[in-house]
Amino acid sequence: MRQERNNIFAQIDWILVFLFITLVGFGWMNIYAASKTEENNQILDFSTKYGKQIIWIALSVPLIIIILFFNSKFYERFSSIFYVISLIALVLLFPLGKEINGAKSWFNFGAMSLQPSEFVKAFTALAVAKLLSDRQYNLKLIKNQIKAFIIVFTPALLITLQPDAGSALIYLSFFFVLNREGLTLNYIIFGSLLIILFILTIFFGYIPILLSLLILITIGVFYAIYKGGKRFIRFNWYKVLTIYLVSTLFMFVTNFTYNKVFKQHHRDRFEVLLGLKTDKKNIGYNSHQSELTISSGSWTGKGFLKGDITKGDFVPEQHTDYIFSTVGEEWGFLGSSFVIILFMLMLYRIIYLAETHNNKFGRIYGYGVASILFFHIIVNIGMVIGLLPTVGIPLPFFSYGGSSLWGFTVLLFIFIRLDAHKNYDW
């Protein structure tokens, strides 16, 4: 058993650190462009958004040092405690939280507010890693699957109740982690099918889709009978019946949910996105403005601080959720593709490193980090470039906001810390 070297900095993955610094730095430049005004353009003006972001970035340095200071063992050993604290924090939001934009997601500490859900992601990832890294643990068993689901979906449920459905959506990314550790792919396939079915229902209506679904199943059953003969019916009639019942029920529930549970503004978002409705002024305003802003960038963009649409504040929430549109306008196709490639490199690197881990805990956690970041990037950029409906979640390392920046910093650097230690026995 080798002794861990004292100098942790020699062991950490500098590629990830470099990607992190590049993304945060470039992100800040775009926040500056998006929130600068004619009156306020001093970089160290802390009353401005970009000034505050500098504080968050500066304070993330001691945070990183603290994270790296702790021993890897510490994160594994205390992951359950972190998780429980996370849940308590989420629960405490209900009596103590501050309501911003209709959701009680924030703790208010005088001058600053903290959004616990940004940190809970990292701690849930730790808890999942802890659970799955147990040698006795087998994800093929339904009992164990349910355990994992409970760990993942308890914080998601609490966040949904805030209500902040966007942030809760991210917990779906853990399916990738579970899949990596042996959970059957059927969950993901089944989930994707449901989403496709859902979209088709919005497009064509409830009855036609239900009918075609039933016809498809019937054809499938006849095909099975043709192949398997009478034996198929004898042994599988309850399965066939269940499929019919479940699909009818699903369609019914979908229809009911969409029309009765969803609010009008949710429905509008879907319908605008799917092109069933055109609206450039109200519901579709954000997406329309965002697309327009990005389009105006052309190949190389208008140049740093020269985006006139950005300057005019035409895109709402441009320094937070819509920050990518600033990249599109001022840095053009090359700049925005560059950002996407940076993110892809970071994700590839995390997965690559995770796969080299000797112990399961580090690998599973690494998968958690990659999946969470991946989901954020898909949902955020997909929304900004008009491919996905409006869901208000930040772009990792890029968007304005202390909680989000720190949350992702904690998420990433715990992994970097674990990774630095991977060659040593625990």
Next chain:
Amino acid sequence: MQRSFLLYFLITIIGIIFIGRLFQLQIIRGSNYDPIHNSAVKIEYDYPERGYVYDRNGKLLVANELSYDVMVQPNQVKPLDTLEFCNLLKIDKDSFLKRFQRAKNYASYLPSPFLKQLAKEDFAFLQEKLHKYSGFFIQKRIIRQYPINAAANVLGYIGEVNETLAKENDYYQAGELIGKDGIEREYENYLRGRKGKKYLQRNNLNKVTGSFSNGKYDTLPENGKDLSLTLDIDLQVFAQKLMSGKRGGIVAIEPSSGEILALVTAPSYDPNMLVGRKRSKNSTILFNDTISKPSYDRGLLAAYAPGSPFKMMNALIGLQENVINEQTSFKCYHGYKYGKRTNEFMGCHCGIIGRPIKLKTAIAKSCNSYFANTYKRIVEKNNKPSEGLDNWHKHISSFGLGNYLGYDLPAGSPGFIPKGATYDDIYKYSWNGSTTISNAIGQGEVLTTPIQLANFTAAIANKGYFYTPHILKQVDKKPIDNPKFTIAKQTTIDEKHFSPVIEAMHEVFKTGTGKWSQVKGIEICGKTGTAENFAKIDGQKIQLPDHSILVAFAPKENPKIALAIFVENGGYGSTIAAPITSLLIEKYLTGEISKANKYREQSMLNLSLQDIYDKLNQKPKEIASGTK
């Protein structure tokens, strides 16, 4: 297969999709992106002053005046003392609320006019108090002002650009001013100048935050050009006065240049009526008056049968075609019998019965028979009436009759000159000179406008050529150089044939129908005419008082003015048209009316045909003018 493959695969797929989408947005769609015309750039216009308009002698006809609009931006308005405010603006509370609501409906965050074109006194008073009312402010506007009440039909007017035009034409924004008629419309491009543009960076609240791209695209305004017209405003005013109480038109042209000296339509209106706060009320009055039609420019638009002056045309063609000469004579027995039946007879009032009549006398006495014979010879020259008439048409066309003259005013009418084909259609190829004999004396199918007749007269005065009539003399004191107006147009008649016709026209004012309107010391050449016109009342064709027509030029040698006058229901040309003509010629050539002719001036100024017009209007009818 490694389990990590799924995530690698998905990351790659998503990355490709996103970059593809960016390519679609930024490269494909981005190529249509216009850096200047988008919501982040506000264009502010700097309006130049519209050009002034002068007459040929430098007298100011159209000037600019400042006017003040009260503007409102509803989202900046704070609760206010409505009563006091209404008193300031001299409006009532209902009107206040209505105006405010209208502005709000337009856009709460944009300024829009609240009360337009404030009187100067009101403005001075309001200016001191207005700071109390946030959201309200004054905007200066330039409106047209007309120092001389005349020539409204020539000057035209300006109005606001509507949405349709603004969409069609890049230069204009809805609500800007544009020439709508007369020279304001014809020479809009000269008068308006070019507005300056300032590109400003604005934000989502429509607030301007600075200049866009450091003013790279900005342009400076270019002032409108001043125009000098060919009009002699003194002559114009005098002519308008003489036409008061009458309906009709006068067109006076300088033969040596084609410059329009006067263009009168009666009744007319004060150009100042279409300016200021009473504008919309007045325009309703003007444009809805379908009886006296003050907005209808009779000088340019009224196409009537020319009557006797057209005989000169036939004389000239006869001479040119060599079917008559100065010595050719015809006899007249109270008229001309053009067919075998008794009703196929055209009466004549020349009074010379049974004696040979030569060309000069025929014109001076306006002998119908003479020209019927001449016309018949022209048309039947080669025994092919269709070809003969086409040839006749060709000669007439060379004088600018039967088509748009091409002058520089937006209103016009082509008139009508028949061709062989016209009658081939009507009479199925079986016709001859007799069938169309009315054309000989300017009745029948022939239709001309006063400006066409004036131009025809100028061509006679010039002995064979004319300059296309025009109204614009100088642009910013520089003479126009449009070849359309500066190069003479030749007619198809040789110069030598004009002399006998001019002699005859001279005779008209010496011994003929115009002799009572002579002016001492001025040799006037002219020709009077009457155009019969009929009304259909209950299916009955009823003859109305004739339209009075006259063409003239003076002096005989080196002519300075050629004119055509036309008075609706004015009876014989000699009673109204001739005295007015002689007064105008005297005024233009000598600058005043001599004592000897003062009585003539007075009687013409006082003469009103209103009684006749009122009588005509009592019966619902359609006037079929100048047909027989």
